[in-house]
Amino acid sequence: MASASAAVxxxxxxxxxxxVPAIQDATLEVMPGEFMVxxxxxxxxxxxxxxxxxxxxxxSQGVIRIGGRVVNDVDPKDRDVxxxxxxxxxxxxxxxxxNIEFPLRSRHVPEQERNRLVEEVAGxxxxxxxxxxxxxxxxxGQRQRVALARAIVRRPLAFLMDEPLSNLDAQLxxxxxAELVELHAKLGITIIYVTHDQVEATTMGNRIAVIEGGxxxxxxxxxxxxxxxxxAFVAGFVGNPPMNIIExxxxxxxxxxxxxxxxxxxxxxxxxxxxxxxxEVSSVLVGVRxxxxxxxxxxxxxxxxxxxxxxxxxxxxxxxRIICRLDxxxxxxxxxxxxxxxxxxxxxxxxxxxxxxxxxxxxxGERLEP
Numbered sequence: 001m002a003s004a005s006a007a008v009x010x011x012x013x014x015x016x017x018x019x020v021p022a023i024q025d026a027t028l029e030v031m032p033g034e035f036m037v038x039x040x041x042x043x044x045x046x047x048x049x050x051x052x053x054x055x056x057x058x059x060s061q062g063v064i065r066i067g068g069r070v071v072n073d074v075d076p077k078d079r080d081v082x083x084x085x086x087x088x089x090x091x092x093x094x095x096x097x098x099n100i101e102f103p104l105r106s107r108h109v110p111e112q113e114r115n116r117l118v119e120e121v122a123g124x125x126x127x128x129x130x131x132x133x134x135x136x137x138x139x140x141g142q143r144q145r146v147a148l149a150r151a152i153v154r155r156p157l158a159f160l161m162d163e164p165l166s167n168l169d170a171q172l173x174x175x176x177x178a179e180l181v182e183l184h185a186k187l188g189i190t191i192i193y194v195t196h197d198q199v200e201a202t203t204m205g206n207r208i209a210v211i212e213g214g215x216x217x218x219x220x221x222x223x224x225x226x227x228x229x230x231x232a233f234v235a236g237f238v239g240n241p242p243m244n245i246i247e248x249x250x251x252x253x254x255x256x257x258x259x260x261x262x263x264x265x266x267x268x269x270x271x272x273x274x275x276x277x278x279x280e281v282s283s284v285l286v287g288v289r290x291x292x293x294x295x296x297x298x299x300x301x302x303x304x305x306x307x308x309x310x311x312x313x314x315x316x317x318x319x320x321r322i323i324c325r326l327d328x329x330x331x332x333x334x335x336x337x338x339x340x341x342x343x344x345x346x347x348x349x350x351x352x353x354x355x356x357x358x359x360x361x362x363x364x365g366e367r368l369e370p
Contacts, residue, residue: 006065007032007190008053008081008158013062015048015214022048024214026062030158033188035181037205039195041237045214046194050160053192055079067157082151083160086167088143090135090150096122097131100149107154121153124183141172148183158190165200177204198238202226210234232365235287235358241321243287244332247362250276250284259286261328264306272359279368285360290335292355295322295343306351308332313343324351 008030015023023045030036038046051057053064055076064071071079082103090099097118104114122128125145135143144164151159165173181204184191195201201208202222210217210225210233218230229235235243248261257273258265268276276284296305308324311331315321322334322343332351336343343349359368 005032005068006030007034007067008192009063009065010049010053011063011065013049013052013059013064015045015052015057016060021214023052023059026214026216028209028216028219030190030192032190035184035191035193035204035206037193037195037201037208038211039198039201039205039208039238040211041196044211046196046211047162048214049211050083050162050192050194053158054081054083054160056083080157081160082154082156082158083162084147084151084164086163088135088147088167090143090146092135094134095131096127096133096135096138096146099135099146100127100131100153103150103154117153118149121149124152124186125149125179139172140168141176144168144176145179148180152183152187152189158192161191161193163194163196166195166197173200180204199240202238208238210238212237228367229287229358230367232285232287232360235360239289241290241333241335243289243358244293245285245287245360246326246330246332248284248286250282252277259284261286261330264327266305266353268357272357275359275368281361281368283362284368285362285365287358287360288332288353289355290321290333292353292357293332293334294352294354295334295336296350296352306332308349308351310343310345310347310349313345324349 006029010026010028013023013026014021026049038049040046048057052059055071055074059072066079066081100121101114101118104117122131125148127145127149130138130142165176168176177200193204205222207219207221208225209219212233218225218234225234225238229238232245236245246261248259251258251260257268257276259268306326308326310322311325312323313320318337320336320343322336324332324334326332334351360366361368
């Protein structure tokens with residue numbers, strides 16, 4: 001049963017199209033004032049989930065609540081939510097002022113109150129000097145701010161945003177992220193935000209719901225999801241660059257547990273060894289973040305070493321991003337801080353795992369918990 005205090009709640013919601021599942025058994029609570037991000041690859045169902053909340057799609061089963069009220073059979077206009085689209089969806093023949101005040105006019109808000117609300121929200125989004133312009137006279141970032149203003153002026157229970165920044169260039173996206181986060185903090189509004197960009201999700205969201213194959217895989221803070229991904233999909237999707245995930249064989253030798261893959265074998269630390277003994281598994285997926293793999297030097301002490309050939313060296317600010325092909329054929333990414341060592345494409349190197357490892361069941365992909 002959903003919490004009575006939730007701004008938006010989904011209870012076992014599913015959606016099928018011609019017997020093909022788009023959303024499966026989605027349960028989620030978004031609290032008042034929360035910035036919730038729906039994150040996943042293209043086609044995973046995140047936009048469908050947003051449209052179900054908005055009322056643009058009807059669920060095949062399950063319950064949707066907004067402000068504690070069941071809204072399954074409530075029209076979109078009566079759900080007290082505002083949607084901000086990727087395409088801005090502004091009326092081209094109307095000025096900025098008329099675009100912003102449109103939802104107020106449709107609700108027959110008196111003119112004096114309308115003007116007050118428009119001026120207030122225009123000031124919040126630095127649109128005061130643009131109120132007389134039409135959308136064609138605005139930049140992409142200005143149009144997006146107008147779309148936001150039109151949604152905010154209604155003061156709905158929740159704002160639903162479907163990849164609203166994806167049409168902007170890289171620098172403007174960064175600026176608009178900051179503006180959205182500032183606006184959320186200033187107004188205390190509830191936002192449900194769809195994106196496929198995990199950097200956008202982890203820098204903006206209070207919590208993230210990671211979606212794949214129509215199912216919510218994990219819900220948590222950005223730090224929770226990064227540090228303790230519940231399965232191999234989440235581990236490989238959240239993180240920039242993604243986590244290295246390699247299948248390994250588990251070998252027991254007396255009190256020692258070794259993991260062997262790609263021509264290398266190394267002893268696992270005591271806590272992971274104990275875990276694998278309890279689980280009695282023969283193979284696992286080993287996940288390691290690129291910053292937890294090092295190019296081996298004489299003074300490097302790690303959990304084990306892998307022989308590899310450097311396929312690509314990228315200069316990324318203060319680090320080298322080194323893509324290595326293992327002897328067995330797989331790839332491993334290493335983030336290495338700049339030093340005097342010259343690393344070039346084609347070099348043979350040895351890699352050492354010097355940080356945390358994550359273990360997942362090789363069959364199901366689920367995290368192996370201690």
